[in-house]
Amino acid sequence: MATVNITVNGKSHSVDVSPETLLVELIREKLRLTGTHVGCDTSQCGACVVHVDSAAVKSCTMLAVSADGAKVTTIEGLASGAGLHPMQAAFREHHGLQCGFCTPGMIMSAVDMVNRKGNELDERTIREELEGNICRCTGYHNIVKAVGAGARAMKGGGKTARAAE
């Protein structure tokens, strides 16, 4: 057993885990934040994307012990307050989801994309940047629209949404 001290969505936790525990297992099973999904556990689908110290990470590919001392944001902690984060609102507005299984990872990747690339994202950039996130329902078209709209909506206030980190 190892002890991991970790801040998730602004709340600090001290969690005992066996050394092989993945970050996604800690998040889902120990903290019961089940919005972060596992679609493959082999680093391909992106359903498990969270932010670790302000960078998008596939949490199925990181050991929980490697996240010791880190500040993590999951889909549950993205919005500040009761409302929706602009990227969440854009996904709903543009029908960027169907079954919703890929959606948390998509939204977390999209917010990270805006943080790195700014608020004006062209379609090509969005499609390239979403390479690590797979959706089987939508055909991506509306996801791309949602990310572009969400990015613009984040203008000025986007980074504050990550204050929880």
Added chain:
Amino acid sequence: MSATGIGAAVRRKEDQRFITGTGNYTSDISRPGEVRAYFVRSPHAHATIKKVDTKAAEKMPGVVAVLTGADLAGDKIGGLICGWAVSSKDGSPMKAGAHPAIAVDKVRCVGDQVALVLAETLGQARDAAEKVKVEYGVLPSVVDPAKTQASGAPQIHDVAPNNTIYDWHLGDKAATDAAFASAKHVTKLDIVNNRLVPNAMEPRAAIAEYDQGNDSLTLWNTSQNPHVARLVISAFIGMAPEHKLRVIAPDVGGGFGSKIFIYPEEVVALWACAAREAAGEMGLGPFGGLSHRCAWPRSRHACGACDRRQP
């Protein structure tokens, strides 16, 4: 275009929970006292099972039980059925081989279930599964559908010579032959159906629970049709009478048809619960004193492997 009538956008009610990470998919469910299940699967496409030795696995940390196809057969749990029977052109019924939820004396595809390990954590179940010793007698296999009916091709099911389950014809043969005979030009071509891989983003998962008070079973699974699942698992597989079995499909992360079928893991999860209950009552070793819940969490590997068994 009115604000609420024809032409107005209709907001989906489920989106709110999906975009905030508060959906409820099968793998998100956790029941008090649950144990985790992990399957030992065949690495061979075609082999006899000579021996399954579970002793070393049973001694591994956290292990609650290791169950095999023989245990399943001993409890008279029926095999999986094909939901759509097709007769041959001569009227004979289709020759569907048995499909036990855990293989008994033979495996017929890579990924066929051979044993089930139940443990306190998934990691423990996975570690213990590596200690299950299965002795296989490897048989020749055939992996190209076009070659399955060649003479000398290995026969997979005893009941289906030539690996032919049915020879189905539709339409008016005489009229079709006549039309071709009088046609000015005839083109011949082979039409090959590609393999369908629905591959939803949410891998399959199942969690089963036994309720002592009502003597009833509940199954949560990644299902597109829980009602049919209940009927089949009850009436055909014989798990429990229908009024003693509840099947719940919570949020489903895509299915594309693949989650219509009844899968072995779901049957085995239910049976493992019931078996543990029965054994607990009899005071048998590893089952006693534990609550009876069995969760089989998602596994992409298992999903791919099992998809191969779809009719």
